[in-house]
Amino acid sequence: MPLTSEFLPYQSGRNVAGPAKVSARGVNVFYGDKQALKAVDLDIGTNEVTALIGPSGCGKSTFLRCLNRMNDLIEGARVTGTITLDRQDIYDRALDVVQLRARVGMVFQKPNPFPKSIYDNVAYGPRIHGLAQTAAEFDEIVEGSLQRAGLFDEVKDRLDEPGTGLSGGQQQRLCIARAIAVSPEVILMDEPCSALDPIATAKVEELIDELRENFTIVIVTHSMQQAARVSQRTAFFHLGELVEVGDTEQIFTNPRHKLTQGYITGRFG
Amino acid sequence: MQFVTLLASLSLLSVVLYRMGRGRAIRSVGGNAATLHSLPSYYGYYVALWCGVPAVMLIAVWLAGEPFLLKSLVLDGLPSEAGGLPAARLSLLVNEVRQLAASGDYRFASGDVARAAAEHYRELRSISFAAMSVAALALAIACGVHALRRVSPSLRARNRVEGAVQVFLITSSTIAIFTTIGIVLSLVFESLRFFRLVPITDFIFGLDWSPQMAMRQEQVGASGAFGAVPLFAGTLLISVIAMAVAVPVGLLSAIYMAEYADRRFRAVAKPLLEVLAGIPTVVYGFFAVVTVAPFLRQLGETAGLTIASESALATGIVMGVMIIPFISSLSDDVICAVPESLRHGSYGLGATRSETIKQVVIPAALPGIVGGVLLAVSRAIGETMIVVMAAGLSAHLTANPFASVTTVTVQIVSLLVGDQEFDSPKTLSAFALGLVLFVVTLGLNVVALSVVRKYREKYD
Amino acid sequence: MTEMVEQMRISAVAEKVEARLRKRYGVERRFRLYGVAAIAVALTFLAVLLFSVLSQGVSAFRQNEVRLAISFDPAVIDPDGRRDHAILANADYAALIRQALLAHFPDADDRTGRRELSRLMSQGAELELRKLVLSDPSVIGTRRELWLPVTAAVDQLAKGHISRAAEQGGQFSERELARFDVLVAQGLLQPRFNKWLFTQGDSRQPEMAGLLGAIVGSFYALVVTLALSFPLGVATAVYLEEFAGTNRWTDLVEVNINNLAAVPSIVFGLLGLEIFLNLFGLPRSAPFVGGLCLTLVSLPTIIIAARVSLKAVPPWIREAAVGLGASRLQVVSHHVLPLAMPGILTGTIIGMARAVGESAPLLMIGMVAFIVDVPATPMDPATALPVQIYLWAASPERAFIERTSAAILVLLCFLAAMNAAAIYLRKRFERRW
Known part of the structure; x- marks a missing residue:
């Protein structure tokens, strides 16, 4: 099946309900001479979980990293097209990248707690952004975030211990707590469970489902089961192009595109 | 020259025996080398090793033992009045005899006794050399021929040769250990002699350092004062100044290089910084004396300060410059070893670069940086040429950076350069200072290396 | 309702972030500047060090020499004409140099004058002549134009490193300075490549000290x-x-x-x-x-x-x-x-x-x-x-x-x-x- 950049993705199922939180139009990403993402148009709905799936190297992580401009950190990376957050262009000069990342938090593939105490890990974001002044305010934010991340009961007696001493699943939930401590509007998750065992994965998935109430979540995942479990909408990427996007249920039960079908039935990927 | 000839003839002999061994092995199987246990060349090596190694070992043992033998022979040959000399004078005489004999120039001999002894010594030495040459060559031929006889198709020549090479490898690796033992023994031995003359407590806690001994015993102040505290304080003062220059400059440049600079800037600036590390310390010393110290003194004059021309400040600053590349390259390594995922975690939360560096990268790299700084401190303490040239000679107990202070290494050099008397506390005190220097730097290094190693394990 | 609360929370955060932004970027710029400054400091030291060594050292690769017409007078070098090595080696070469200089400055033929002339030429000049005679005794009796080294003091004077004026520590008399100027004006005193630096061992005389x-x-x-x-x-x-x-x-x-x-x-x-x-x-x-x-x-x-x-x-x-x-x-x-x-x-x-x-x-x-x-x-x-x-x-x-x-x-x-x-x-x- 030849794919061209004029190729339009199948917009299947319902469109995003209400105004899109994030909306991408004609996004291309180049690493040096190599084009990693080709003319992607995608809307992310408010307070729902959008899963990005596709085989390795399909550009799903690249797209995710465009949403809070983490691609800026890669030498030679170039992004064209527009991405808006609440109808504001995030690559606009008026919007500062620091402000943007305070609004669009990120959780990474491998848990990466800072070599600080659990408390300081969570307090780090509020501290640099000046979201709290007094010790009591900090305590409140830290406790609240840890509780929302479902970690508080497990660590409440050892907040002074280094975050690197936790188990893998706990570390990842600590990273989620760290991200939500800044009260972002969108949380990006880059294969957050790929380094975790099944039990820890289940806990994190549960957590994602709860967080949906207050946050807009975009998750990149390798596992189609995970996408099916946690997301409301799913976008399928292939070779840097968005092939199909739609309701998760519909994508997995009744994909429109042959490539999508091939992928979810395990014929390639 | 004779010695080179001896070694050359030994090598030649080995080469000849190599060819003979190889040829004999091939002949022994009628040219069908595949039926030999090992490749023919191994038989050659086998014979050559048997020829060369015992002879070289004989020479080494001979040369190591020769001075002792010659010394006792020469002492026995001295006229009877020399026999009554005190041990110190005697060792001085032996030294002189050796020097005279080595140079072959008796014009500066202190007396007839020394001249005669030197001639005797020279004679004995040439006899000894001739005997050694004959013995070595004879041994080489004997062992070589013996080995040649043993060459046969079933001889496991490769295993023998490889065994010998392994022994050589293992012996080489013990050099480091023997050096350490040698350092410890020589320092401890002489220091003990020193502490017999000067109590160790006076040395470590004494506040007065004036090792100049009176020339004659009856002069006033015949025994100097050996309180080393002013030296420790001076060393510390200069090291602190050096660190005050090197740590901020080195660390900040490393941070800039690792976190901000683009590839092109790095490619230019990093080698330039490393040039600072390649400049010999004697050059830094000259720079301190000729450029930095006069500049600081003038600066002090305009500001109404008296800055000594051998001020601790000038010395410390220049030493700091010398240490900058040391700190910056070590810090650069540890900063680059901090996983990128931590930085991304921080940027992902909206931190700026400097916030990420100060609150995530540096704390994560801290053990490594501390280890690097400790290594740098040990280097500053042990640095010799800069301080010998630019710091003062007389000991003052002061914390004033504008004053002149002296250091442990300066004193070691000034005590040991020039004529020495090997039993005076003045000379021996240098070894006590060396022992302190060795112990302190060793301690710093052990701590630093273990800190760095723990750090490495954390991120590897 | 919850949406309203959520919206307010979000804008509160945004406000707080915005409020500190300028300050944070100020810190960022300053921190970056410290890094540049640190590298600049280190490189400045390197530059000053290299410059000070270069500026002081380059002139040592040239050494001032005087062109003199030396007549190798057999009466001075080898009165017996036996060409004996010991006699040639110990001949009074200083006299040859003195003669050559006196030819230039006939007025210096008194005690002070001779002393002043001897302060002009290095001992290396004598050694040079000696070497020449020993390697080739046939020069005896001939006359040669040779470049011979001056003393370090004259060399430094010619290089402008020490002052002429007596009140500023100058060590030369008016007459010496006048002779010096004559030699320079006639092109007889010139800086030439300092071969001594690479052909000699150490010496107490700076002009003859080599590496x-x-x-x-x-x-x-x-x-x-x-x-x-x-x-x-x-x-x-x-x-x-x-x-x-x-x-x-x-x-x-x-x-x-x-x-x-x-x-x-x-x-x-x-x-x-x-x-x-x-x-x-x-x-x-x-x-x-x-x-x-x-x-x-x-x-x-x-x-x-x-x-x-x-x-x-x-x-x-x-x-x-x-x-x-x-x-x-x-x-x-x-x-x-x-x-x-x-x-x-x-x-x-x-x-x-x-x-x-x-x-x-x-x-x-x-x-x-x-x-x-x-x-x-x-x-x-x-x-x-x-x-x-x-x-x-x-x-x-x-x-x-x-x-x-x-x-x-x-x-x-x-x-x-x-x-x-x-x-x-x-x-x-x-x-x-």
């Missing part, structure tokens, strides 16, 4: 160092990397190597003094002993570099060779060592460069004496290049400051050449697996 003795001393020491530290270093590295496993013994070896790498070099000097000189009775001031001490300085560098390059050889090469039935030693000597050799050589050159610049241990073993003769063997007393710098730096004459800087330039050139060779090797043979 050859120190260079040869350094060379001998370096040869000894290389001959010992290269095989020992490589053997140690091969043993640790290829033969020994990790056990207590190798741990001990490793600890000691790290320790050696960090021991202050002066301690190696103390070891040399105590073991090599006092215990084994090796001669003082000999480059051979210096080389032994410097071996200890360069050994850790070589071992560490060799281990790194051995480690960099991928294990599949060893496995492939072992699979073909090679013994362990054959694997190492046929495959691993050749592949690691560029790295080992680079490390060796860098270790040698360290040893060349090292002087503290040499002070301890007496390679710090005033030695005029160029050493003929590694057992003769000698100095080394960095020690010569140290010795000259301690001499107060202006002419020695100039020569110290020149010696530093020579040393730095050697080091630069060695490092360039190391970089070339690394670039040329760098291999990525």
